[in-house]
Amino acid sequence: MAGKTVGIEVVPILSRGRHRDPRRGGCFMEYASYLAGVPWSDSPDCTHPLLALIGREVNDEMSDAGRTMLVPLVPAVIGVNPSHPEVVPALVARCARPVVPFVSEQFGAKLVAAVQKAEAVREDLRKPEPTQLSVGYEWEAPLAVAGAIRAITDFRVPTADALLHQILTEAIAEARQWMPAAPLPIETVAVLR
Known part of the structure; x- marks a missing residue:
């Protein structure tokens, strides 16, 4: 099972790749969109596009066991969308x-x-x-x-x-x-x- 049912909601389990909805798992950035309350996406507007790419790439390159280390980092990317060109x-x-x-x-x-x-x-x-x-x-x-x-x-x-x-x-x-x-x-x- 890709997600754990909590009441009527499904909390996504981190896994590789893109997912249609949280019941099928979620990548690092999809989980961030879920926590942010924005539309389910692997590139939500609440995170800088390059930082979101880093999150997706790291998620996909990690082992299944290692990916659990990413869970505490998910909230840290929400709302981090600086506009400075540097x-x-x-x-x-x-x-x-x-x-x-x-x-x-x-x-x-x-x-x-x-x-x-x-x-x-x-x-x-x-x-x-x-x-x-x-x-x-x-x-x-x-x-x-x-x-x-x-x-x-x-x-x-x-x-x-x-x-x-x-x-x-x-x-x-x-x-x-x-x-x-x-x-x-x-x-x-x-x-x-």
Whole structure:
């Protein structure tokens, strides 16, 4: 059975791939949409698209046993949808950098190049007039992230589940840093005056 019945509702069990509804299980991001109360989706609007991709990729690359480690992280992606342009290259660097020591020299060089490009794009975005370097980067970034995450299982990293968990945890922390500060409640502002 893919979901556990609680009263009349079904709580999805984390599993690989896309699912039509929670009764058939759910991936990391589908579970996030369920908890957020938004339409069932593996790419809900309540999470940054690249962070959602990271969640889906990590979910699908983890072992069935290891996937249970992801459950406590699901609520942490809800509402994390920063709009700052630097979040995309920052997430690429966060995902690719820890994978480099575990892959072949040839693939490692590609990941290092992806990290260097991400850092260059971040520097470019800080300029008053960004150059062409950052134009279209949002299309390159998902390929770099997915490639880094999939390499963990492709290269049979012995600690794959732990590394995948680390990457998702760090990606969530990175994305959260780019969220605008929440405004103080009106009562607090009144006291500060």
